[in-house]
Every structure is written in structure tokens, then in C-alpha cells.
Amino acid sequence: xPLLTDALVVKKLHLKNRLVVxxxxxxxxxxxxxxxxxxxxxxxxxxxxxxxxxxxxxxxAQGAHILPNQLAIWSDSHIAGLAxxxxxxxxxxxxxxxxxxxxxxxxxxxxxxxERVGASNAPIAAGRKPRPLREDEIEEIIAAFAAAAxxxxxxxxxxxxIHGAHYYLISQFLSPYTNRRTDRWGGSRENRARFAxxxxxxxxxxxxxxxxxxxxxxxxxxxEGGLSTEDAGAAAQALAQAGVDVLDASGIGQTSVGDWxxxxxxxxxxxxxxxxxxxxxxxxxxxxxxxxxxxVIAVGKLxxxxxxxxxxxxxxxxxxxxxRQVIADPESPSKILAQRDDEIRRCRECFACLGAIRKxxxxxxxNRDIPGELHA
Ligand SMILES: Cc1cc2nc3c(=O)[nH]c(=O)nc-3n(C[C@H](O)[C@H](O)[C@H](O)COP(=O)(O)O)c2cc1C
Numbered sequence: 001x002p003l004l005t006d007a008l009v010v011k012k013l014h015l016k017n018r019l020v021v022x023x024x025x026x027x028x029x030x031x032x033x034x035x036x037x038x039x040x041x042x043x044x045x046x047x048x049x050x051x052x053x054x055x056x057x058x059x060x061a062q063g064a065h066i067l068p069n070q071l072a073i074w075s076d077s078h079i080a081g082l083a084x085x086x087x088x089x090x091x092x093x094x095x096x097x098x099x100x101x102x103x104x105x106x107x108x109x110x111x112x113x114x115e116r117v118g119a120s121n122a123p124i125a126a127g128r129k130p131r132p133l134r135e136d137e138i139e140e141i142i143a144a145f146a147a148a149a150x151x152x153x154x155x156x157x158x159x160x161x162i163h164g165a166h167y168y169l170i171s172q173f174l175s176p177y178t179n180r181r182t183d184r185w186g187g188s189r190e191n192r193a194r195f196a197x198x199x200x201x202x203x204x205x206x207x208x209x210x211x212x213x214x215x216x217x218x219x220x221x222x223x224e225g226g227l228s229t230e231d232a233g234a235a236a237q238a239l240a241q242a243g244v245d246v247l248d249a250s251g252i253g254q255t256s257v258g259d260w261x262x263x264x265x266x267x268x269x270x271x272x273x274x275x276x277x278x279x280x281x282x283x284x285x286x287x288x289x290x291x292x293x294x295x296v297i298a299v300g301k302l303x304x305x306x307x308x309x310x311x312x313x314x315x316x317x318x319x320x321x322x323x324r325q326v327i328a329d330p331e332s333p334s335k336i337l338a339q340r341d342d343e344i345r346r347c348r349e350c351f352a353c354l355g356a357i358r359k360x361x362x363x364x365x366x367n368r369d370i371p372g373e374l375h376a
Contacts, residue, residue, distance in 0.1 A: 001312050001313050001314075001315060002018060002312050002318070003018075003309070003312070004017055004018045004019060004308055004309050004312065004320070004336065004337055005017050005018075005337055006018060007051075008051070008295065008318060008319065010159075010212050010245050010246055010295060011210050011211070011212045011245060012158070012210055012211075012212070013052075013095050013097075013158050013159055013212045014095065015051035015052050015095065015319070016051045016093075016094075017049075017050070017051040017333075017337055018051060018308075018312060018318065018319050018320055019049065019050040019051055019052075019308065019319075019320055019321075019322065019333040019336065019337065020050055020051065020052045020053075020054060020297055020319050020320065020321040020322075021045050021048070021050045021052070021053045021054065021321070021322070021323075021326055021333070022054050022248070022250075022297070022299055022321035022322070022323050023054045023055065023056045023057055023099040023161065023163070023216075024056055024323050024326075024327065024353075024362070025056045025057060025066070025067050025070060025357050025362070026038055026041055026056055026357070026361065026362045026371065027067065027068070027069040027070075027356065027357040027359075027360050027361040027362050028041060028069060028361050028362070028371055029069050029070055029071045029072070030069065031072075032058075032059070032065075032070070032071055032072025032073075032074075032078060032081075033071075033072070033078065033081040034071065034081050034082070034084060034085050037361070037371035038085070038371065039084055039085060039088050040371065041370065041371045042055065042085050042088050042089050043088045043089075043091070043092065044330045045089075045326060045330055046088065046089040046090075046091075046092035046094045046096075047092045047330075048326060048330040048331045048332065048333050048334060049331060049332075049333035049334030049335070049336075049337055050094065050322075050326075050333040051094065051095075051319075052094065052095055052096075052097065052319070053089050053094055053095075053096050053097070054096075054097045054098075054099055054161055054214070054248075054321075055071075055085055055086075055089070055096060055097065055098045055099060055157070056070070056071060056099060057070065057071070057099045057100065057101040057163055058070070058071035058072055058073035058078070058082065058098060058099065058100055058101065058148070058152075059071070059072050059073065059074060059100075059101060059102070059103070060073060060074055060100050060101065060102050060141070060144045060145050060147075060148040061074050061102060061141065061144045062074055063107060064101065064102040064103050064104070064107055064144075064169070065103060065107060065108050066101055066103040066106065066107060066108055066168060067108050067357055067358065068108060068110075068358070068359070068360070069357075069360060069361065070108070073098070073100055073148045073151050073152065074144065074147075074148065076151065076154075078151065079151050079154050079155045080155075082098065082151070082152070082155040082157075083154075083155040083156050085098075085155075086098070086155050086156040086157045086158075087156065090156070090158075095158040095159070096156075096157050096158055097157055097158060097159040097160065097161050097212070097214055098152045098155070098157045098159075098160055098161065099160075099161040099162075099163050099214075099216070100145060100148040100149065100152065100160060100161070100162060100163060101163035101168050101169075102141055102144070102145070102163075102168060102169040102170070103116075103168050103169060104116065104117060104118045104119070104130070104168055104169025104170075104172050105117065105118030105119075105122070105123070105124050105125060105130035105167075105169070105172055105178065106124050106125050106166075106167050106168055106169075106172075107125075109125075109127055112126050112127030112128065112260060113127065113128055114127070114128075115128065115130075115131055116128070116130045116131070117130055117131050117132070117133050117137065117169075118130035118131070118132065118133065118169065118172050118178065119132065119133065119169070119172040119173045119178050119179040119180075119181060119185070119186065119195075120132050120172075120178060120179055120180040120181055120186070121180075122172075122177065122178045122180060122266075123260075123263055123264070123265035123266070124167050124172070124178060124265055124266050124267070124268065125265060125267075126258055126260040126265060127260055128263075129263060132181065135183070135185075138185060138195065141169070142195070142198050142199050142202050143202065145162065145199045145202060145203055146199075146202035146203050146205065146206040147206070148160075149162075149203040149206045149207050149213075150206040150207065152207075153207050153211055158212065159211065159212035159213065159214055159245075159246075160203065160207065160211070160212075160213055160214065161213075161214035161215070161216055161248060162196075162199060162200065162203060162213065162214070162215045162216070162244075163216050164196050164215050164216055164217050164239075165216040165217055165218050165248075165250045165251075165270065166216075166218075166250065166252070166268070166270045167252070167268045170195060170196050170199065171217075171218060171227065173185060173186075173192055173193075173194075173195035173196065174192050174193060174195075174196060174217075174218075174227050174231070174232075174235055175192070175218075175221075175226045175227040176192065176225065176226070176227070176231075177225045177226045177227075177266070179192050189231055189234055189235075190238075192231075192235075193234070193235045193238050193239075196215070196235060196238075196239060197238050197239060197242045200213065200215065200239055200242040200243050200244055201242050201243065203243070204242070204243035212245045212246065213243055213244050213245050213246075214244070214245065214246040214247075214248050214297075215236075215239050215244040215246075215247055215248065216248040216249075216250055217232055217235060217236060217239070217247060217248070217249060217250070217288075218232055218249075218250060218251050218252055219232055219249035219250065219251050219281055219284035219285045219287070219288050219298075220232075220251040220252070220280065220281050220283075220284035221251060221252040222251070222252055222253060222254065222255065222276075222280075223252065223255040223266075223268075226252065229284045229287055229288065232249075232284075232288055233287060233288045233290075233291050236249075236288050236291070236292055237291050237292065240292055240293065240294050244294065245294055245295075246294060246295050246296070246297065246319075247288065247289075247292060247294055247295070247296045247297070248296075248297040248299070248321070249281065249282075249284065249285035249288055249289075249296055249297060249298055249299070249317070250270055250281065250299050250300070251270065251272075251280075251281040251284065251299075251300060252268050252269070252270065253269055253270060253271045253272035253273060253276065253281075253300070254268070254269040254271065254272070254273050255267060255268050255269070269354075271300075271323075271324070271351070271354065272300050272301055274349045276301070277301075278300065278301035278302060278304045278307050279300065279301065279302065279307060279310070279311065279316075280300060281298060281299060281300035282298035282299075282300060282302065282311045282314075282316045282317060283316065285297075285298040285316050285317050286298075286314065286315060286316030286317065289315070289316065289317060289318075295317075295318035295319060296316075296317045296318055296319070297317060297318070297319040297320070297321050298311050298316055298317035298319070298320055298321065299320075299321040299322075299323065301349075302320050302321070302322055303322040303324070303325025303326070303332055303336070303344075303347065304325075305341040305342075305344075306341070308320040308322070308336055322336075324347045324349065324353060325344070325346075325347045327347070327353050327362065327364050327367060327370065328345055328346060328347035328348075328364055328366045328367050329344050329345035329346075329347075329366075329367065330367075331344075332344050345366055345367065346366070347366065348365060348366055350365050352364060352365045
């Protein structure tokens with residue numbers, strides 16, 4: 001089994017070790033464009049020791065954003081700003097991948113009455129029920145993902161990650177909970193995966209054969225009625241066949257039922273709760289990995305001492321991503337690789353970071369030296 005310090009090559013992408021900074025919305029963009037604080041933040045993350053930085057989600061269309069102060073990639077005018085993020089990461093000798101997203105029925109809305117579109121009308125955010133997409137709109141969004149991937153490459157990123165998880169639009173199609181369509185985009189497992197597969201095919205045509213495509217998917221949903229690990233495994237195989245080079249296996253860690261003016265909606269969260277065992281998503285990632293020939297990334301409380309290497313030892317993944325722990329201490333990857341775990345400033349799992357990005361810049365209760373604090 002590989003060591004965390006082992007390199008990994010994916011097409012033209014050379015990772016010097018097995019630790020990954022996964023996408024983390026920093027809440028530092030203005031009108032979709034990165035600000036100075038955001039560039040400084042990515043510089044710090046890139047110097048923290050990980051072999052790869054996957055940059056936070058950028059919206060592929062107007063109205064498709066998932067949070068306020070999020071990056072945008074729906075126009076060629078966004079390329080120059082995004083290139084500055086790619087440059088700052090690559091200047092530290094680390095490859096950079098950009099995640100692209102459409103929020104669909106979970107798109108960010110300040111006015112809950114403003115329209116959202118989705119696979120079906122199942123509500124998954126406070127506000128009006130989503131409007132099911134027409135076929136011509138589905139085709140338009142597939143083209144928007146392809147255009148965003150072309151821009152990602154033009155901005156100098158070493159790869160693109162399609163956000164197919166966390167109940168944003170692509171996973172709304174994948175999951176039977178949110179996809180209640182009866183046309184060729186819904187129903188059977190194969191039909192539910194069609195939107196994701198068509199996006200991957202269109203992205204592949206837009207970026208050519210040698211460009212790495214990552215896809216983020218749910219390996220595990222901690223609620224009944226959604227995408228099962230078995231469903232996800234089948235989708236992953238179809239996605240790999242369509243051109244995905246790396247599968248980023250995330251999950252749904254928490255759910256609750258909300259109510260907006262008598263309309264109840266399912267609230268989902270990607271992060272495992274404090275009382276959940278570390279490695280729960282990684283076990284499911286391992287099950288999906290069994291059916292794949294491409295590398296898999298695992299995530300979910302894997303910054304705890306010894307945990308990241310254990311994921312590799314158990315063959316659950318090829319790469320290990322650490323999110324909140326790098327917010328708490330951006331140098332966590334270097335310290336983990338050098339087995340200096342005792343020097344890591346520990347994440348308290350207080351969820352302050354996730355609360356903060358709904359209002360503005362990311363904050364952290366144990367790391368006061370991050371942009372959200374400095375620019376408060
Ligand atoms: C502040 C914050 C922002 C996040 N933004 C994104 C994002 O843009 N895209 C994404 O796929 N996941 C996002 N995530 C999820 C993380 O990438 C990761 O999957 C999750 O935090 C679980 O890993 P952890 O237990 O190491 O924190 C975000 C998480 C946090 C805490």
C-alpha cells in the first residue's frame with residue numbers, strides 16, 4: 001500500500017504526495033472575482049505541504065452560485081482573475097485544479113421567492129419549490145459546464161473538478177430523492193446518471209484527451225431515500241468510462257427537515273457531525289474504488305492523527321483530502337507528512353467556518369490568522 005509521502009501521476013498531473021486540499025469556499029470573491037485576501041489564502045494553502053490544491057467551487061452560470069461571495073466562471077471575463085489563483089498555487093510548486101458547480105435547487109438566493117431550477121420540484125432549500133428543468137435548459141447547462149472547463153484550462157489550472165455532490169444540481173439528478181423525472185433524465189439508475197455522464201462527455205470534448213477531469217460524488221448519504229453507495233458505484237463506473245480521471249468521493253454527513261411557509265424541505269450538509277466516527281465516508285469510498293481503475297480521493301475528518309495513512313493502508317483511497325483541519329492549521333499537511341501530528345493546531349469541529357461563509361468570508365475559532373478574521 002502507498003505511503004502518504006509517495007508521488008502519484010495522473011496524465012500530466014504530478015502530485016508529490018497523497019494529501020489534497022479539497023474545495024473550500026472562502027467567501028472572499030467579489031462579484032465572482034478573487035480578491036487579494038483570497039490570493040494570499042491560496043498561497044498559504046499551497047505552501048502547507050499538500051500535493052494538490054482543489055480550488056473552491058466556481059459557478060458555471062448566472063444564478064447558479066451556491067453561496068454569496070463565490071467565484072464565477074460563466075464568462076470569458078472571469079478567466080484573468082481565476083488565472084491569478086492558479087498562478088499563486090503553482091508558484092508554490094503545487095498543481096491546481098478548479099471545481100465548477102451549478103447549484104440548481106440549492107442555488108444561493110437572498111430572496112426565497114426568487115426562482116430556482118432543479119431536476120424536479122423536490123424542495124431542498126428554504127424558499128419556493130424549484131422548477132423542473134426543460135430539456136433545452138438541460139442541454140444549455142451541459143454546454144455551460146463544457147465552456148467553464150475550457151475557461152478553467154485557459155486560466156492555467158492543471159485540471160478541472162466537476163461538482164457532482166452535496167445536492168447541487170448534478171447530484172439532484174443522480175439521487176432518486178430529488179430526481180422524480182419520468183423522461184430520459186430520470187427514473188432508472190442509468191437515466192439519473194445521464195446528466196452527469198453527458199456533462200463529462202461535453203467537458204472531455206472541450207478540454208481534449210490529456211487534461212485531467214475530476215468528479216466529486218457521494219460515496220455515502222447518511223439518510224434513507226437518497227443515492228446509495230451501490231448507486232454511486234455504478235455512476236462512478238459510467239463516469240470513468242465517459243472520461244473521468246479521478247473520483248473524489250465525498251458524502252452527505254447530516255440532514256434535517258426545514259420548513260419555509262409550510263413547505264418542508266430537506267436540508268443536507270456535506271460535513272460529518274462531531275459525534276460521527278472519522279473515516280465513515282472513506283469506508284464507502286473504498287467500496288466504490290473496488291469497481292474502478294482510476295484513483296479515488298477520500299475525505300471526512302481524515303486530519304486526525306494517523307487517520308490519513310490508515311485510509312491508504314486499508315486500500316480505501318489513493319489520495320486523502322483534509323478540509324476543516326487545513327482551515328484550523330494550513331500547515332497540517334506538512335506536519336502530517338513529517339509525522340509531527342502533535343504540532344498541529346486541532347480543528348474543534350465547531351462549524352464556525354461553515355456558518356461564516358453563508359454571510360461572508362471564512363472564519364475559524366482556533367485560527368485567528370485567516371482572511372475572514374483579518375478583513376472583518
Ligand atoms: C468552509 C467550507 C467550505 C466548503 N466548500 C466546498 C466547496 O466549495 N466544494 C465542495 O465540494 N466541498 C466544499 N466543502 C466540503 C469539504 O471539501 C469537505 O468535503 C468537508 O469539509 C469534509 O472534510 P473535513 O471533514 O476534512 O472537513 C466545504 C467545507 C467547508 C468546511
